[in-house]
Amino acid sequence: MTTPLLTVKGLKRHFPTAGPLFGPKPTVKAVDGVDLVVGERETLGLVGESGCGKSTLGRLIARLDDPTAGEILFEGKDIAGLDDSSLLPVRQSIQMIFQNPFASLNPRMTVGAILEEPLIIHQKGDRAKRRRRVAELLDQVGLRREHVDRYPHEFSGGQRQRIGIARALALEPKLIVCDEPVSALDVSIQAQIINLLQRLQRELGISYLFISHDLSVVEHISDRVAVMYLGRIVEEAEATEIYRRPLHPYTEALLSAHPEPDPSAVSHEIILEGGVPSPVNPPAGCHFTTRCPYVREMCSQTTPQLLEHEPDHRARCLRLDELDGNRITERFRPISQ
Amino acid sequence: MTTRATKPDRSADAEIKPVLTVAGLKARLFLKSGVLPAVDDVSFSVMPGETLCIVGESGCGKSMTALSIMRLLPRPVGCITGGSITIDGVGDLTGLSEHAMRRVRGNDVSMIFQEPMTSLNPVFRVGYQISEAIRVHHDVSVAEARDRAIDMLEQVRIPLPAERYRNFPHQLSGGMRQRVMIAMALACRPKVMLADEPTTALDVTIQAQILKLMNELKREIGMSLVLITHDLGVVAKMAQRVLVMYAGVVVEEADAQTLFDRPLHPYTQGLMRSIPRPSARQDRQQEIDTIKGTVPALSALPPGCRFSDRCPMVHEPCRKWEPPLAVPDDMASPPRKVRCWLHTRPPQ
Known part of the structure; x- marks a missing residue:
């Protein structure tokens, strides 16, 4: 068996909060023991509501933040504890695309300078060679070569996101962490960017960790999907499988709440009560107890583990075996065809 | 009142008048760089208890239409330059003075916005902000307004309303x-509520709660809802009728089921195709259909049809004349309108 491109084991990130002057300070457990695997040429979709820790997890994997505990194995090598200088070669292979293409590009730099910067930092070729690479990158993302001397404000949101993608591609990475890359874009532009990301994956063999709250986009782009709730992965499976047959009650509710663009769609909506609890003091046992429609007393006493309930389908719930056949939305999405 | 009493034989259907009628509305933004036609010849009506969705991409004029109805266009650049906005029992809003308009806002028509944090005043308690809305429109004591505000918080299903009243x-x-914004908007029982992307900033499980709440309140209060959104999923769930806007004009109007079953305008068709759908799951690597290019700037609209330079079905008349919003030639019913030379015979 070959080693997967990225393996994350027991990854944690706890942020200290303002607390009492003396004694232990409470921590926000943004990422609290995450295990996941991204294979080569694979897209892992990461979904969850705001505050569930999905962006923090993405930033940890891109090593823009330091984990509190756990391992990040990239091509078999643990990069979790590396300092800045030893991270430099790793950063070539792991790049990131951000949500807001207005905030993630320096307004004082031309497109050419933005795309050339990573090549300079990593000492790739001489000036002429770098210029050729910049032109090549512009071609790859569907921008024109004469755009090289323009500034970010001269571009639309979709074009700016293309610049962000070109910058991430500059060093020929193996993994790109995409943090809500299409959320700020209009529907028609969103489709263009998704097509671009998929074409680049086919041509260049990149892997994506695709973070999004948009369930239809994740379904379209991902090979596998992981669902996060309050710092933990609650379910993980192949994309088609998880959308057709969600096991965890949270996934079930999340999918049922997603409005289908079809007025005649039969609605088996589960409306969850309240919002996501504070990650400073998450509920004991299963974190979903406060909102779960199937909750029992035992759920707040034992912390469930992420277990394989079906081949290649893991979920973190104590009552899965009993729930089979007693669900609110039993197979609410019929298997198409 | 008297006319109604003397004509008891009038059929029930004829009695139902639209609560809101917008006819030929034009709004312009007067900027240093030029005059932008933000809203151009927009007409629609909303029946009592109906939900009308206005859908389109950013910059299509959907928010500007709502702000025109509220007479809240950004001043001094924004200005209504034509058309009428009629509310049943109030009359045309376009001619009202600011003083008269203040009585209409909140009382007859109210509006909620996308980001509730920026539309609430951070230095006042939420309860005070709701009771303020009540006291502006009704001659009630402070204590009475407070009680009604707490009732409103309860009505929007906020737990422990009396305690929440005191929150910032x-x-x-x-x-x-x-929910607080909705409570404030509904405090004076308006006939119409305009909701501009009310759930766009919210998570999907919270969005489901808010949409359900709006539907329930609509029934309880018997008001009409104009919902502005870019999310066709929300449209499918909420709308009875849909207005599709593009670059300041309405390009298609139909009831929701008809629109989703058979969109006529190439822009509507493009929008529907560019959502990744479960059916595309079979072949994930298949590209999503897109609309080429981007929405044109209002200062640089193409001649003829505004969609002509992005339209896959563009033909000669499209670049010459702007099509009217008309009932398509090949069908009389169900009532729907489209602004396209494929469905209306172009001038010879």
Whole structure:
């Protein structure tokens, strides 16, 4: 068996909060023991509501933040504890695309300078060679070569996101962490960017960790999907499988709440009560107890583990075996065809 | 009143008048760089208890239409330059003075916005902000307004309303803040509520709560809803009728089921195709259909049809004349309108 491109084991990130002057300070457990695997040429979709820790997890994997505990194995090598200088070669292979293409590009730099910067930092070729690479990158993302001397404000949101993608591609990475890359874009532009990301994956063999709250986009782009709730992965499976047959009650509710663009769609909506609890003091046992429609007393006493309930389908719930056949939305999405 | 009493034989259907009628509305933004036609010849009506969705991409004029109805266009650049906005029992809003308009806002028509944090005042308690709305429109004591505000908080299903009354906006979650906004908008029982992307900033589970709440309140209060959104999923769930806007004009109008079953305008068709759908799951690597290019700037609209330079079905008349919003030639019913030379015979 070959080693997967990225393996994350027991990854944690706890942020200290303002607390009492003396004694232990409470921590926000943004990422609290995450295990996941991204294979080569694979897209892992990461979904969850705001505050569930999905962006923090993405930033940890891109090593823009330091984990509190756990391992990040990239091509078999643990990069979790590396300092800045030893991270430099790793950063070539792991790049990131951000949500807001207005905030993630320096307004004082031309497109050419933005795309050339990573090549300079990593000492790739001489000036002429770098210029050729910049032109090549512009071609790859569907921008024109004469755009090289323009500034970010001269571009639309979709074009700016293309610049962000070109910058991430500059060093020929193996993994790109995409943090809500299409959320700020209009529907028609969103489709263009998704097509671009998929074409680049086919041509260049990149892997994506695709973070999004948009369930239809994740379904379209991902090979596998992981669902996060309050710092933990609650379910993980192949994309088609998880959308057709969600096991965890949270996934079930999340999918049922997603409005289908079809007025005649039969609605088996589960409306969850309240919002996501504070990650400073998450509920004991299963974190979903406060909102779960199937909750029992035992759920707040034992912390469930992420277990394989079906081949290649893991979920973190104590009552899965009993729930089979007693669900609110039993197979609410019929298997198409 | 008297006319109604003397004509008891009038059929029930004829009695139903639209609560809101917008006819030929034009709004312009007068900027240093030029005059932008933000809203151009927009007409629609909303029946009592109906939900009308206005859908389109950013910059298509959907928010500007709502702001025109509220007479809240950005001053001094924004200005209504033509058309009428009629509310049943009030009359045309375009001619009202600011003083008269203040009585209409909140009382007859109210509006909620996308980001509840920026539309609530951070230095006042949320309860005070709701009771303020009540006291502006009704001659009630402070204590009475307070009681009614607490009732409103309860009506929007906020737990412990009396305690929440004393909270500041920052102490509430996004979903709770949007509930407060709804409570404020409905405090005086308006006939129409305009909701501009009310759930766009919210998570999908919270969005489901808010949409359900709006539907329930609509029934309880018997008001009409104009919902502005870019999310076709929300449209499918909420709308009875849909207005599709593009670059300041209405390009298609139909009831929701008809629109989703058979969109006529190439822009509507493009929008529907560019959502990744479960059916595309079979072949994930298949590209999503897109609409080429981007929405044109209002200062640089193409001649003829505004969609002509992005339209896959563009033909000669499209670049010459702007099509009218008309009932398509090949069908009389169901009532729908489209602005396209494929469905209306072009001038010879």
